[in-house]
Amino acid sequence: MRYMLMMNAPRGNGDWGANQWSHDDLKAHINFMHELNADLTKAGELVSAEGLAPPGDAKLVRADKNGAPVTDGPFAEAKEFLAGFWIVDVDSADRAFQIAARVSTAPGPGGLPLIIPVEVRQVMSAPPVS
């Protein structure tokens, strides 16, 4: 079954203020994510993973009565932003939760786990073969 793991970032700039971290803390965080993706690839569980650009220029789009796009935003005052996501193909929901928990422990300043909130949603699939 496939799950989408959505990693939310707290600040307006979408990166936990990593801009201000020390060089070593930054390195540790980058290596953590790199190893995670390498492990998921090796386990044959990674479908895709993408990081999103900072939300500074993000827009909310709706169609007007003619179907033309109407844009709204950006919303700098929002507390949380989707910073990136993984789609994994795993044997059980528990395994998806395990991976999400690992994401959550990505190190921040001083090497302490950030305890990132990760939303886990199952991806719907094709109808069963009968």
Added chain:
Amino acid sequence: MSESPAEDSATAAIGHLLRELAPQVLGAVARRHQDFDAAEDAVQEALIAAATRWPTSGVPDNPRGWLYHVAVRRLTDVARSELARRRREDAIASEAAAIETVVPSLFGEIRPDEDDTLVLLFTCCHPALTPPTAIALTLRAVGGLTTGEIARAFLVPEATMAQRISRAKQSIKASKIAFDLPSDAERAERLGAVLHVLYLTFNEGYASSSGADLQRSDLANEAIRLTRLLRALLPDDGEVAGLLALMLLTDARRAARTGTGGELIPLDEQDRTVWDRLLIDEGIAIVSDTLPRGSLGPYQLQAAIAAVHDEAMRVEDTDWPQILALYGVLEGMSDNPIVSLNRAIAAAMVNGPSAGLDRLVALDSDARIAGHYRLDAVRGHLWEMAGDRERAVAHYRAAAERTLSIPERNYLTTKAARLVDQGRGR
């Protein structure tokens, strides 16, 4: 039962030969038939027939002619059944004449030759196509990659790529692009479009050759293979040679360009002992052979600059005055703000950081690059050279917030963090 190693290698040799011949045969058939889609189907069937028959029957004396005739026969069969369909709708007097109208001049004397690959390249890279479409079509038709391989390289589902390629063929048909060598008047522009597509293909593979994206580096190899092919067809063209040299001299540094964690390593911090000397020697030989012949173009100049970098075994041996001079010529030729940006770096290396910073001021009023993260990244670099840590950090951070590449963002943020740490005396 598995095949013997000898059979394996014979099959591999046939596969290699077929890949080489495929664009020539496709070019010849498409040129004759003027229908890309039908020609490609017919050539595919000829290739499959060859792949099944040749390993047991042996490779025919004229494999290209064999493939061409099988493909043409297939097209004729298709034309016949099309004709039969029309017949049912209204009677047609002469079958032969009718086939002629469905398959124009199919029976004329034509032999596939090397020009056909060139025709195919000119068509796939036609300026009427968008660059991503042209890249996909070129890899498919000239490179002989499967749609699945191209889809994986571009990280999109195979069905999406199949549609993209199919739409490209439709727009070639709709815009009535002739399958032929361009006229002399058009030639320079059309060749420029071919070179641009090959260059973008190379970049697509090279710029992402790290970590999970490793498979994409095959694109760089494929671009080099196709540019070699083009050079064999147009040995006297300086820009074709320049593009090939540029690719080789850039690709030579590939292994040194990313660290074990997939992080970017800039030119001045790379371990130069892992640069590929064979590629460098080949690239430099092409540059030295081409430059003195005159008719300088942007690809030759960029290759010459890459050659100067690659010749320096240690970063401090880099001949910056020569690089600065080459960028000066290139800037006069190309009106590209990225060239001006690089020239500013070279100026800083020769005459000090303030000379570089002065050159950047003009770029703030150039709408094509003002506010672009690369302008901030270079300012960060030059302020760091000048010893102004605070300004350097601010510019690196500003650049990090705007780049759309994760390795690049990591690199820039790390750079700023290192400077801040140094400021704190750590």
